[in-house]
Amino acid sequence: MYKLISDKNGARRGEFVTNRGTVQTPAFMNVATAGAIKGAVSAEDLKEIGCQVMLSNTYHLHIRPGDEVVRDCGGLHKFTTWEGPILTDSGGFQVFSLAALRHIQEEGVTFHSHVDGKKIFMGPEESMQIQSNLGSTIAMAFDECVENPAEYSYSKASCERTTRWLERCKTKMHQLNSLESTINREQMLFGINQGCTYNDLRINHMKEIADLDLDGYAIGGLAVGEPAEVMYDVIEHVTPHMPQNKIRYLMGVGTPLNILNAVERGVDLFDCVMPSRNARHGHLFTSKGIININNKKYEYDMTPIDENCGCPVCQRYSKAYIRHLLKSTEMLSQRLLVMHNLWFYNNLMTDIRKALDEGRFAEFKAEQEEILGRRI
RNA sequence: GUGGUUGUAGCUUAGUUGGUUAAAGCGCCAGUUUGUGGCACUGGAGACCGUGGGUUCGAAUCCCAUCUACCACC
Numbered sequence: 001m002y003k004l005i006s007d008k009n010g011a012r013r014g015e016f017v018t019n020r021g022t023v024q025t026p027a028f029m030n031v032a033t034a035g036a037i038k039g040a041v042s043a044e045d046l047k048e049i050g051c052q053v054m055l056s057n058t059y060h061l062h063i064r065p066g067d068e069v070v071r072d073c074g075g076l077h078k079f080t081t082w083e084g085p086i087l088t089d090s091g092g093f094q095v096f097s098l099a100a101l102r103h104i105q106e107e108g109v110t111f112h113s114h115v116d117g118k119k120i121f122m123g124p125e126e127s128m129q130i131q132s133n134l135g136s137t138i139a140m141a142f143d144e145c146v147e148n149p150a151e152y153s154y155s156k157a158s159c160e161r162t163t164r165w166l167e168r169c170k171t172k173m174h175q176l177n178s179l180e181s182t183i184n185r186e187q188m189l190f191g192i193n194q195g196c197t198y199n200d201l202r203i204n205h206m207k208e209i210a211d212l213d214l215d216g217y218a219i220g221g222l223a224v225g226e227p228a229e230v231m232y233d234v235i236e237h238v239t240p241h242m243p244q245n246k247i248r249y250l251m252g253v254g255t256p257l258n259i260l261n262a263v264e265r266g267v268d269l270f271d272c273v274m275p276s277r278n279a280r281h282g283h284l285f286t287s288k289g290i291i292n293i294n295n296k297k298y299e300y301d302m303t304p305i306d307e308n309c310g311c312p313v314c315q316r317y318s319k320a321y322i323r324h325l326l327k328s329t330e331m332l333s334q335r336l337l338v339m340h341n342l343w344f345y346n347n348l349m350t351d352i353r354k355a356l357d358e359g360r361f362a363e364f365k366a367e368q369e370e371i372l373g374r375r376i
Numbered sequence: 377g378u379g380g381u382u383g384u385a386g387c388u389u390a391g392u393u394g395g396u397u398a399a400a401g402c403g404c405c406a407g408u409u410u411g412u413g414g415c416a417c418u419g420g421a422g423a424c425c426g427u428g429g430g431u432u433c434g435a436a437u438c439c440c441a442u443c444u445a446c447c448a449c450c
């Protein structure tokens with residue numbers, strides 16, 4: 001259940017209540033595709049760095065270790081030991097990212113496993129069954145994330161199919177939640193808006209799925225190569241047609257700047273691999289801009305990654321040491337780098353909420369825009 | 377001491393019977409990364425080819441000397 005606390009010129013401050021705790025929004029979800037944050041970051045670490053929601057992936061967990069394994073081991077919460085809310089992505093994105101290995105039909109999609117090449121069929125019912133077995137707090141609808149650019153006619157047909165798939169997801173989830181053997185019988189379902197960069201398709205699709213009265217609504221298929229202005233324009237056109245009393249999730253986005261701009265346009269929830277992936281390659285977010293800790297200028301630098309940062313890494317470790325660990329491919333580097341970047345993102349969301357609470361979001365955004373995109 | 381093998385980028389090596397600006401991996405320097413098939417990807421700098429002579433229109437490549445390292449024998 002979503003409670004809107006305030007709505008100032010579009011930007012929303014709210015609370016999202018789940019049976020695993022309440023999420024303060026706007027919020028950023030930390031991506032743990034296979035049930036773990038890449039870079040040796042544990043569930044305890046996640047708590048320490050201010051993570052509210054963990055995100056895992058249906059497709060990847062279905063392939064390995066298998067959703068039935070997770071179910072028989074007590075569900076994803078017990079399996080990973082993460083006690084807070086977990087959102088599972090449906091596998092829809094893999095339709096797009098594993099494009100070379102898939103075949104889409106009305107019933108669903110046939111994939112070839114990237115692990116052993118085995119043929120796997122996934123449709124709305126299969127995705128719901130898997131997510132139910134995983135026992136996540138929130139299940140995402142099985143959609144098609146259309147590539148960009150895409151033809152208008154293809155995007156339209158794909159949208160219509162995604163709507164039909166969504167109806168099937170809802171029916172299947174309702175059925176699964178009524179079973180006594182289901183791990184989380186209060187599993188929530190979010191629908192996903194598509195329509196490529198065609199605003200009329202986006203708006204029509206949003207109106208259609210809003211009628212289905214789901215637990216939340218996502219905007220998918222963005223940040224796949226289109227310019228940021230185009231993405232903002234789509235968001236601006238779609239959010240007015242999203243239910244006010246439901247949480248709004250922009251999938252896979254993005255940079256700190258993207259997030260500020262999306263919050264301004266009424267988005268509540270985000271996820272992105274950027275902080276973790278970039279961290280593993282030494283690309284770090286700081287209160288003064290972006291740094292690449294591989295750079296030689298940090299060889300002797302005994303100051304923390306960010307002097308204004310409250311993360312556990314910046315309390316103890318220096319750039320010189322972390323740079324050395326990264327250059328030496330020590331595993332510890334990955335852990336320290338990822339923890340810093342995730343803390344930065346989680347803290348950015350805390351600052352955004354605070355600014356919203358204090359009625360100075362516009363000033364905060366203007367001030368951060370100056371800083372966050374620049375490289376130092 | 378005698379015979380043999382070896383010497384090409386910071387490191388490990390490729391360089392066809394002599395033929396344009398000597399190639400690669402690693403390392404180094406820098407960049408990219410948006411619902412994670414990523415310790416990945418892209419680019420850049422870096423070599424008077426052990427040294428000195430010689431043959432040739434032309435030598436990393438052939439010849440001589442010398443130095444270095446290793447091996448075998450006395």
